[in-house]
Amino acid sequence: MVVSGPAAPARGKSRGKPPASQRETDALPPTPGLAVRMAAARLLAAVVDAKTPLDGLTDQDHGHPQFKALDARDRGLVRAILVTALRYRRSIEALISARLRSPLPGNATTLSHILHVGAAQILFLDVPDSAAVDLAVTHAKGDPRTARFAALVNAVLRGIARDKAADLPQMLATVTDAPDWFVARLRAAYGAERAAEILASHRLESPTDFTVKSDPQRWAETFGGIVLPTGSVRVGRLPAPVADLPGYAEGEWWVQDAAAALPARLLGDVSGLRVADLCAAPGGKTAQLASAGAIVTAVDSSRSRLNRLQANLDRLGLKAEIVQADAIDWTPAERFDAVLLDAPCSSTGTVRRHPDVPWTKSPADIDKLAGLQRRLLDHAVQMLKPGARIVFSNCSLDPREGEDMVRQFLSQNPAFAIDPIAQGEFAGVDGFVTPEGWLRTTPADMRMADAALSGMDGFFAARLRRQD
Template sequence: MVLSSDTKNKAFNKDGKRSGKRPTDSRPHDSAPAKPGFAARAAATKILAAVIDRKTPLDGMLDAEGGNPAYKTLGESDRALVRAILNSALRHLPRIEATISSLLDSPLPEGARALHHVLVVGAAQMLYLDVPDHSAVDLAVEQANRDPRNRRFAKLVNAILRRIGREKQDILEKVAGVPAMPAWFLSRLEAAYGASAALEISETQLEPAAIDLTVKSDVEGWAKRLNGVVLPTGGVRLAAFEGSIPSLEGFGEGEWWVQDAAASIPAKLFGSLAGKRVVDLCAAPGGKTAQLILAGAKVTALDQSANRLKRLSGNLARLGFEAETVVADMSKYQPDELFDAALLDAPCSSTGTTRRHPDVLWTKGPEDVAKLAGLQGRLLRHALTLVKPGGVVVFSNCSLDPEEGEDLVARLLAETDSVERVPVAAGDWPGLEAAISPLGAFRTTPDMLPLADGFASGLDGFYAVVLRRRS
């Protein structure tokens, strides 16, 4: 029966329909004003449904201008709450679903997806956010009452969520062993890294991403000024703080830019770039472009989106940097003169960025990984034609899946004699030796880079390899 264990709602039969005497209908009229906070929960539920059921990326729906209509109507504090609910719900989704299932004698009725999302949003607030239980319960019940599909389940919503509130600590302990990622991806991690490492990655990605900076100069000085710590990558990681990034010292003066520690690695693998012509393929938003310029290269930044290149130019302007920008599909791009080097940070499944993009594992699947790996292979082969004989291409992406990294490069090298690997020396990266593979490629995982208390540990999952075009 679709009933809450130990708190069975006698108003329902096994089909979820009302049985016996109809209980008093205490639901609000649809025309009655909604309770404070209702709009935020309703928006979170709609967006969660779009992510899980329709595989819609979260970032676009949370865009202040072009995002979800329900989200755009909210004030900033409610928008912040929606973001917090969604991030918590998506990070902990398997555990939340396991909790809900454990409180039901049988699964929810087929097609009751709207009810499922209401329960997930309510449970996420109660288990993982500092939201009063009574608010989460009351507003979830109101959501059910205001939705014709869910009205008959309002008492069930109330019973399940109230039980979660009463048994919160026991529930959290019971589901702590449930891997916090979908089975399809966990199995791929186990195959690539082993079961123990896969679970460690799964646990690490539950924590929000840290704020890392790449600075122009005086790394130690900026770490002290901003209450940060110097990382093995040469960047600065900030301690937790309240406020906005633009309000920090040095932002307006262009002394640094935000860039995850792992994302800063590929541009540092070229060696000396002074005076060299380098093309940054798929360049926007421009963090790696700025690194190449800082290293002394004459940079051409290429992207197929004019709007993204406009944003890149704005970011470079704040930093006092300039680059030639080219709007083009890189797979068809043919320069007038070959470059000394090329950076290809290729479009990928982004499975290494789940700390900051927790929707990725719910909007992607194995078929997406395979499709993107095929695209990356084509782009990499073309990138190698854009450099002079003896020129270097650094290929990277933010995927944890070897199909988009190690396997792709091994296949390329097996198919052609015109390209060779340039191994990265672990000794050149103190503190990150574990990220250098036996073949000399970079492979970071979210469970790497443990730091002292006060600073978030971990970094994005990245793959990067240096390839040379033979003469």
């Protein structure tokens, strides 16, 4: 069924009337499940329209008020809807557009978000189609911005539900679920074929990886997972919440993506060495270094993130000196034997776990972050003793934040040289070493027979040595 509707009413504030969001809430009856869908649409708007990161919106303690007002089960459903709506945003958009005579008006963003929330449930989640449609229609009727479109919402979503068995596979085969700028940069960096593999991996739910203190095979068997070639333990679906798993309270392991566990290992044997971990929170790499016997100074500018780092170290029975400071201008009393700089970045390597990233970032953000990384690296190398190593890393897929930035640094700093990663340097690393001796992983790497156990974060790391 092809449907259309009148233009959306213009947004605006009327003197003496409550804001639209309050009128929306007041107009709706207490329908079971409706608060979840309203929260999902509101948070989807915050991500797509206001470029607000999803993790902050769904933080259990400091998230969006509409999210925090829900119980734990409903919060879980909101997050599932949002992750799905973002992961498949372009496919959902195409299925909606196919049922409209003309595009939705530019100011009909609220209507668009209601449709996306409804379609995400119908197409990908274990929610009865009728419930997803009825709740979307009720939501539209109760919002003065969308009330006149209730029939359109009903017709579009019912059409999607009726035809999904035939239409969804076709859309997934022909539509790229990412914004154009993101696709273009991936193709420029990796070529069309590799970019397509990375984008396909972004549609898959990410497995959970653990770094364990000892005996990874035992923990893999305990969790019903596998041991990766790099030594991390991987689980496709957790048997219980992380804090309820065996070994958590005893500090036997911590959650850390397999790719994120590689940069700290590039420093080699750090036992007894003084090592700075810059931009350290939440502390996975600090824990690796401390567990390997390093005398670690963990530096981060965020007090709340450092509190979390300290709590993780306490649980793990590990120690580090904690310093709250901006690594871009902090100067230690003594130089270090080694430095790990895991710099702030666009996080484009983490899209499997954070599908909001392509929709909240832009090329301008990447340029800005690359500039920050260069300033951090310029300062961090001054903390090294002569002959000491520094590992620069981040979880970006974009060469502007990785290969290009380090090449520029080396061309302007002859006192530093690449300390190339060697083939066979440690288990599982060979497939990720570039011809230049750098480390580069992508979400299309670490392929397993089971797709649910495949992939890893996109990471870049370069090991440099001070020569003077």
